[in-house]
Amino acid sequence: MSNTCASGEIGITDTTLTRAQLRRLLRQRRRQLSPGEQRQASQRLCRQLRGLPEMLSARHVALYLPNDGEIDPVPLLDWLRQRNANAYLPVLRPLADNALWFVRYDARTPMIRNRFGIPEPDSRFGALRARRMPTWALDVILLPLVGFDDQGQRIGMGGGFYDRTLAFTHPQNGPSRPRPRLIGLAHEVQHVESLPVASWDVPLDAIVSDERVIRARR
Numbered sequence: 001m002s003n004t005c006a007s008g009e010i011g012i013t014d015t016t017l018t019r020a021q022l023r024r025l026l027r028q029r030r031r032q033l034s035p036g037e038q039r040q041a042s043q044r045l046c047r048q049l050r051g052l053p054e055m056l057s058a059r060h061v062a063l064y065l066p067n068d069g070e071i072d073p074v075p076l077l078d079w080l081r082q083r084n085a086n087a088y089l090p091v092l093r094p095l096a097d098n099a100l101w102f103v104r105y106d107a108r109t110p111m112i113r114n115r116f117g118i119p120e121p122d123s124r125f126g127a128l129r130a131r132r133m134p135t136w137a138l139d140v141i142l143l144p145l146v147g148f149d150d151q152g153q154r155i156g157m158g159g160g161f162y163d164r165t166l167a168f169t170h171p172q173n174g175p176s177r178p179r180p181r182l183i184g185l186a187h188e189v190q191h192v193e194s195l196p197v198a199s200w201d202v203p204l205d206a207i208v209s210d211e212r213v214i215r216a217r218r
């Protein structure tokens with residue numbers, strides 16, 4: 001198989017793997033990266049992102065705090081601040097509809113841990129509309145990926161949080177309205193040849209890893 005990774009692990013092209021099995025394998029791969037590998041991957045990722053035209057023109061950018069070995073976009077915060085751009089973090093919506101809010105984030109934002117243990121702005125803080133951005137009005141959303149393929153398809157943690165929140169951007173949901181550019185982030189070890197696509201999977205504009213930028217055909 002062609003996608004054996006550098007460590008000599010077996011590849012993950014076996015199409016008999018279910019989405020759940022694939023998730024488990026790919027999450028394991030990213031968790032196995034050493035702190036040094038994580039740091040270098042993060043630097044390489046951020047260097048690529050700082051060169052993208054949609055990042056250079058963005059005023060409102062959503063990112064995430066890394067969890068479970070996810071590639072770390074946090075060094076971008078300083079860069080965004082220098083450019084007078086605002087940063088936002090995903091917050092699990094308190095109404096339990098399994099969708100996300102994007103809440104303004106800076107050093108003073110009160111944080112809590114959500115039910116998955118991931119730090120996020122306190123939803124009482126985000127409850128005030130002025131502190132969040134409607135999803136359609138964000139310029140760029142950087143999404144954490146569990147896996148990605150050559151066609152620019154993604155697989156996430158399996159909660160459908162991003163898919164639900166971004167369903168309005170799906171081409172099948174009518175004519176194009178204002179929408180954020182969607183950029184998936186992942187370690188190169190999370191690449192697989194081909195992922196199964198579900199009808200609700202929201203297409204991305206690009207995927208950026210520590211090694212490359214994949215422009216997806218939307």
Ligand SMILES: Nc1nc2c(c(=O)[nH]1)N(C=O)[C@@H](CNc1ccc(C(=O)N[C@@H](CCC(=O)O)C(=O)O)cc1)CN2
Nearest residue numbers: 064065066067070090116118144156157158159161162
């Ligand atoms: N950094 C980061 N923040 C994020 C996400 C993410 O993927 N990464 N999300 C993207 O959606 C949302 C949280 N979604 C998540 C969905 C599932 C699990 C998870 O770990 N599930 C466990 C078991 C579930 C449980 O504990 O009840 C697992 O699968 O092992 C975590 C986050 C919002 N914030």
Ligand SMILES: Nc1ncnc2c1ncn2[C@@H]1O[C@H](COP(=O)(O)OP(=O)(O)OP(=O)(O)O)[C@@H](O)[C@H]1O
Nearest residue numbers: 155156157158159160161162163164167198200201
């Ligand atoms: N637009 C939507 N409306 C209702 N349910 C949805 C929608 N999108 C996804 N779901 C549901 O969410 C569940 C998880 O979807 P999926 O396996 O694609 O997660 P994922 O893409 O890995 O997660 P995420 O979007 O959080 O990164 C599925 O059971 C699916 O039915």
